[in-house]
Amino acid sequence: MSAAQPSPRTVESRGPLTGVVTVPGDKSISHRALMLSALAVGESRVTGLLEGEDVLATAAAMRAMGATIERSADGVWTVHGVGVGGLLQPAQALDMGNSGTSTRLLMGLVASHPITATFTGDASLSRRPMARVIEPLSRMGADVTASPGGTLPLMLRGLCPAVPIEYHLPVASAQVKSAVLLAGLNAPGITRVIEPVPTRDHSERMLAGFGAALSVEETPDGRVISIAGEAELRPQDIVVPGDPSSGAFWIVAASIVPGSDLLIRNVGLNPTRTGLIAAMRLMGADIVEQDARVVGGEPVADLRVRHAPLSAIEVPPELAPSMIDEYPALFVAAAFASGKTVARGAHELRVKESDRIAAMAAALGANGVSTQEFEDGLAIQGTGGEPIPGSGHVATRLDHRIAMSMAVAGLHARRPVLLDDAGPVATSYPAFFPTLDGLLGREPQ
Template sequence: MTCGPSRRNEKGMTHASSPSARPLRVTRAQAPLSGSIRVPGDKSISHRALMFASLARGETHITGLLEGEDVLRTAAAMRALGADVTQNAPGDWRVSGLGIGKLREPSDVLDMGNSGTAARLLSGILASHGMVSVMTGDASLRRRPMKRVMDPLAGTGATFMAREGGRLPMAIAGLAEPRPLDYRLPVASAQVKSAVLLAGLNAQGQTRVEEPVATRDHTENMLRHFGAHVKVEETPQGGRVIVLQGRPDLVARDVVVPGDPSSAAFPIVAALLVPGADIVISTVGLNPLRTGLFITLQEMGAQLEVTNVRTEGGELVGDLHVRASSLKGVTVPADRAPSMIDEYPILAVAAAYASGVSRFCGVEELRVKESDRLAATVALLENNGVKTAVEGDDLVVYGTDNAIPGGGVVQTHMDHRLAMSASVLGLVAQNPVEIDDTAFIDTSFPGYLQLMNSLGAGFAL
């Protein structure tokens, strides 16, 4: 059970706490989880829908938009750049865009809150407009590295100024006539790829991006949806080359946002682990570059059935039927990491409850998420009696065969996915689990605790 070598990235561990922390004590579930639910809209698609609608001519109608804090920060930023962004009803939004290259200079600093996706993607837009802008974020985001987008985007001719290590706050002096880019990603990153493609929208000629491993392709799908010409080719090494023709005439198109598979991961794993559980999650995104977790859980023995598969807004969606299962350890190859990078903390909880040993290969990207998720995931498990090891860029989890001791305190480091993972662990641990803060769950999954309680989780709110 071994993995090949992989490369490391910049890292930034967060130690701060929420100014208004909401701790939670989770005890073992007293009854099976049951019922049918729908999780909030896909966060990746929600960010992109707002950005592309603002760059398109005309009015775009967006339904199913995730209204977590991260996405609301993107809505506020696009509004500050001149787009007319309006909420009609919960999840129902309209955006009147200005067209490629016509966004206006913001009158104030753009505060991206906790969202690294919003900050990195927006950097590509700001670098390719003739304006000066400044971005900042909360304590967690200000510790996360932005150099990975600054370096390629500087090739457009834009100028960047940031704190040491390329950290926010960051000032960008963009160009109205940016140069097209030809960039090979050093590591797989959908955010960096998307930032380069967004910069290429306002550049004359072709922008070319080569990625070593295929990453989520929501940006390419949405570019096509709004009328851009995008060509994608596979490389002999298993990567992809994406070529975008600059200065397309993006035209408003309605967008239906499917349920977020990363959010669905938490009730899925909870249902797999809680004895007797049987739930259905409807209208979940099934983009093939986002379903690594589902494949891995099925390899572990999960009773996870996909039904009613269909296409909505250019993306595959389906319903998931999940039943309690006996899981076994598994080795996850490094080339699967881009399709499930956000799901490793909750997968680690599943592996901790399973029988046997699991190895997650090439997970170095976890070090530069909302927290150092690799270190924080290890701490989450170790503090609750689960043995782990970090070997290079691999995470090894020693399963307890349905007997996680629990009884520990989980430090979430302002990371929503760690908080949700800890809550699921608490539902099956032998002793109560204390979570220091659940406030940041709302950044990606508003109403998570209440939704889980509708299935019978019994979280004490």
């Protein structure tokens, strides 16, 4: 994938955000919907799919391995699957762009099929660690040749039949858990994953919905997820709820900008994903759930968020797995709270699209916010609701969440905040800036 030209953007304070916003489909669920539909025999339909670059990379990869995937004019995606065990040898390397989720989960799928796939990605993805997935998949029989440091590009030769394993997760990672479970779909016998700390459970919910024989047991050692191999998946109609990680930016923006009042529609409230909302409520945020319902097996509600004074907290570390992608947004909220917020227990932020701890410390510092960096998080001295100084240049580091988080910070700054590249936002939320312009009552730039 050729590198796109940087797209600088300036964000400045323009008053309150008001109105209604519908966030795009959940990225985690969108990936899994395409993958499992491609492994079912027959036609599945997916409504509300996130059409960002990461999910489109997953769609392209599944097409390359034999699935037929089409988008209709009304935005509904249809997938004709090849069946578990039916993936075909891709004719060329699978370009994952910036998507770590696509890469790790697809490695799991390929691991138990008799095919070989080469995975490539952009500069950011090529720095991200894949060893944590390589290790269990190798135990199942896959042969992986990776770049130095266990990174992309890498070549994975699957084994069929693969070897079912029992795997204790050394770190809390839904991606590693999901990769092993997906490999187990085409392995004879029972594959088990034991996670000492619960992580997002979209894979378990969706696998069961497609008809996989899956069980979850709570034990003293943690959650034990077992899946029976050689599964036959049934096609499904899937409605993808709104992404809480995308909703996080609007929750924080409405909370920090005086006079703001937003209704954020269709937000997924899977309990393994609501850590940001819990943390914001501890800080005093005014977040009200309306019209709670279940969509596609996932809890969903509309959220009304109004500006409220925030107070510093020590973020409970046990919230980390349920808000790992939302920490950059939380750091911005902390910059406007009264007192010093301390957020620790988030080592995983070091190995995301960027080192998000270092990136946010630098970005906030460049805009006049005092921070203290730890190996596993940040301490942030808030303004007590006053605007931050602003005027700093933000290195977004090819990271969509850094770009969007600092755009939110710029909405309550004395001077504009300058993003060196807003382009990465397209990986998860292509309409973010046009939506922002609309909520500020002005024409999109």
